[in-house]
Amino acid sequence: DDDDDDDDDDATTTFQEDDNDNENSVIVPKRFDVVGDIAILHSIPEDKQIYNNLFEMGNMLLKRNKHIKVVVVRSNNLTGTERSPGEEGMKIIAGVQRSPLITSHMEYGIKCVVDLNHTFFSPRMGPERLRICQQVARGERILALFCGVGMDAMQIVSRTEATVLAIELNPIAHQCALRGLRMLAHNKAVKCPNAVERLSFLHGDALEIMSGLEPKSFDRILAPRPKEGNMDGDLGMGDAGVEFLRALLPLMKDQGECHWYDFAADWEFPDCNRTKRTIEGVCKEFGMQMEVIHVAKVGSVAKRQLRVCMDFRVRVP
Numbered sequence: 001d002d003d004d005d006d007d008d009d010d011a012t013t014t015f016q017e018d019d020n021d022n023e024n025s026v027i028v029p030k031r032f033d034v035v036g037d038i039a040i041l042h043s044i045p046e047d048k049q050i051y052n053n054l055f056e057m058g059n060m061l062l063k064r065n066k067h068i069k070v071v072v073v074r075s076n077n078l079t080g081t082e083r084s085p086g087e088e089g090m091k092i093i094a095g096v097q098r099s100p101l102i103t104s105h106m107e108y109g110i111k112c113v114v115d116l117n118h119t120f121f122s123p124r125m126g127p128e129r130l131r132i133c134q135q136v137a138r139g140e141r142i143l144a145l146f147c148g149v150g151m152d153a154m155q156i157v158s159r160t161e162a163t164v165l166a167i168e169l170n171p172i173a174h175q176c177a178l179r180g181l182r183m184l185a186h187n188k189a190v191k192c193p194n195a196v197e198r199l200s201f202l203h204g205d206a207l208e209i210m211s212g213l214e215p216k217s218f219d220r221i222l223a224p225r226p227k228e229g230n231m232d233g234d235l236g237m238g239d240a241g242v243e244f245l246r247a248l249l250p251l252m253k254d255q256g257e258c259h260w261y262d263f264a265a266d267w268e269f270p271d272c273n274r275t276k277r278t279i280e281g282v283c284k285e286f287g288m289q290m291e292v293i294h295v296a297k298v299g300s301v302a303k304r305q306l307r308v309c310m311d312f313r314v315r316v317p
Contacts, residue, residue: 035116073093102116113149136160145206147167148177210251245279254316263306288317
C-alpha cells in the first residue's frame with residue numbers, strides 16, 4: 001500500500017521487477033492505493049512490457065494481499081463537479097468482476113461506503129481527516145461542504161461531541177454517505193455518544209443550501225472545494241473559490257474557524273500568500289478580519305502542484 005501523500009490526481013503507479021522467480025519475472029506495482037478490498041493502480045506508463053503484464057500483475061497483487069479482492073487500473077483523470085472516473089474510467093484487471101465498483105472502506109475504526117466509478121474518495125486524506133478532528137472542541141456546530149461519501153463528517157461525530165451538517169451535490173456520493181451513517185449506528189468503535197443523531201447529510205448544491213442557513217451559526221466550516229481543472233492553481237484564471245467564500249463567511253460565528261482547501265504551486269507553500277489574499281479580500285467585503293492559524297500540505301494534484309489547507313479564524317463585527 002502506498003503511504004505517499006500525493007492526492008489521487010497525480011498518483012502515478014511505479015513498478016519494480018519481482019525477482020522471486022528469475023525465469024518468469026513479473027513487473028509488479030510498487031505504489032498503489034487500497035480502498036476497501038479494491039487495489040487501484042493509477043496512470044499506467046505507456047510501456048508495452050508493463051501493459052502486456054497488467055493481468056499477471058493484478059493476479060500477483062491478489063496473491064500477495066489476501067484482503068484485496070479486485071485490482072483495477074484508473075485510466076482517466078477525474079472529471080466534472082463529481083470528481084469521479086465514470087463507468088469507463090476503471091478497468092478491472094484481476095479478481096471479481098464487480099459493477100459498479102462498490103466497497104466499504106475502514107479508516108481508524110470508522111467505515112464508509114465508496115462507489116469508485118461515481119464518487120471521489122482518497123484514502124491518503126486519512127491523516128488530514130484526523131488532523132481536523134483534533135481541532136474540534138466539545139459542542140461545536142460544524143458545516144462540512146462537498147462532503148463526498150461522508151468520511152470527514154463521520155470521523156468528527158465519532159471522535160468529538162460536535163454536531164455536523166454535511167452537504168454533497170453528487171447523488172451517488174450522498175447515497176453512499178447515508179449507507180455509511182447506517183453502519184455508524186452499529187459501530188462499537190464509536191466512543192462518543194449519539195454520534196448518528198449529531199450528523200445530518202443534505203443532498204444539493206452547496207451555494208443554494210448555504211443561502212438558506214442561519215447567519216453566524218457555525219463554529220467551524222470544512223471547505224474542501226473541488227478543483228476547477230486548469231482554472232485553479234498559481235496559473236489559473238478561475239475565481240479561486242471566491243463564490244464559495246462569499247456564501248460561507250456570513251455563516252461563521254465570531255472566532256469561528258474555517259479549513260479552506262486550495263491549490264498552490266510548490267514554490268507558494270508554506271506561505272500561500274495568493275490564497276491568503278483571496279480570503280482576506282472576501283472577509284473585507286463583510287467587514288471581517290481573518291488570521292491564518294496554520295497551512296497544511298494535504299496532497300499533490302500534479303507535478304509541483306499541491307493541495308493545501310489554510311486554517312483561518314475570523315473576527316465578525
